Amino acid sequence: MKKKILLLMGVFTFGILNAQVGINTQNPQATLAIVSEGNTSTSQALAVENVSGTEILSLRDHGHMGLGVNNPMVRLDLRDGVNNSIMGIGNSSQTATAAKAGALKYDSGPQALYLSDGTNWNKLSANVIRTYVVADIINISQSFATNTSTTVMNWRELEDLLGTFSPTTGIFTAPRTGTYTISAIVTFDAGLVGANSYMQMELISPSATVKCQTTYYGAATFQTSVLCSGNFQLSAGETLKSAIYHNMGTAKSPKAGYCNLSILEN
Known part of the structure; x- marks a missing residue:
């Protein structure tokens, strides 16, 4: 007897699972078909309330739905009068x-x-917060060998709105795709400068390099400097850095307080 009851229950359940259910209709055209009794903004097709009786979902017969809104005025209305009506x-x-x-x-x-x-x-x-970097060099801990391109490092960070610049490595990382303007000046301590030599700054991204030179024709002992700026189209995550190349014959060190860097997102 018990087996017969279980068999009947299985057949009955199978029949329900494969049936079409209609609410307010005798001819359902879907697995679950609900036909409301109206077709205007004043009649309601579906309402869901929480245990406190507060209506949390309302679907009007003209197709407007409100989440926490009893009388939705647009196709989807979230404006329930509180400060978390966000999507x-x-x-x-x-x-x-x-x-x-x-x-x-x-x-x-x-x-x-x-x-x-x-x-x-x-x-x-x-109104996106745009990155803005300002840095200088006050502690001399780097030397620039002759005939070698060397990344300018060990900056002192003065401003970095989004944390996009590493002052230790001198590398800037774009927070998003866009155009970035970089401007830098590096000055070397006074020292011997060979005839027909030059000091070159390189602004380097993964896809482009801008080079600026200051040339010296006569040999002498003095400070040397180079200024360079450029605009770069960077993708999010791409990097930008400055480097110095010179052929003055001896290693050079930057002069504290005479080296500056700025990077601005346009």
């Missing part, structure tokens, strides 16, 4: 054409919102 938007690899016009996505690389126009993803304007 999370995730990243997507879809093309703008596939997503269609009006779609939104968040790109974690540049940390920006994009709106599809049906063809392209267009970056929405925002």
Whole structure:
């Protein structure tokens, strides 16, 4: 007898799982079909309340849904009058054409919102904090050998809004894709300068290098310096640094207080 009951229960359960259920309709066209009794903004198709009786979801018969909003005024309404009425938007690899016009996505690389126009993803304007780096050299702990390109290191960081610059290594890392302007000046202590020599600064990114030179025709003993600036298009995570090359014949050291660096995101 027990086996027969279990068999019947199994058949009955199987029948329910494969049936179409209708609420307020005798002819359901889906696994679960719900037909409301109205078709205007004043009638409600679905309501969900929490245990306190507060309505947390409302779907009106004209297709407007509210989350915490009893009377949604737009297709999706989150404006419940409190300070956490926010919506999370995730990243997507879809093309703008596939997503269609009006779609939104968040790109974690540049940390920006994009709106599809049906063809392209267009970056929405925002008040993004732009990186800004200022540094100088006051402690002399580096020497620049002749006929050698040497990265300028051991800066003193004065300003770095987003923590994008390593003063020890002298390497800047772009926080997002964009255009960055770098300007630097390095001055050597007074010393012997050979005839027909030069001091060259190199501003180096993974895809481009800008070089600036100061040339000296007569041999003498004096301070030498070079100033250089440039604009670089960097992708998020790409680096930028300054280096010095000279052929003055002897190793040179920077002069404290006469070396400065600035990097600005445009």
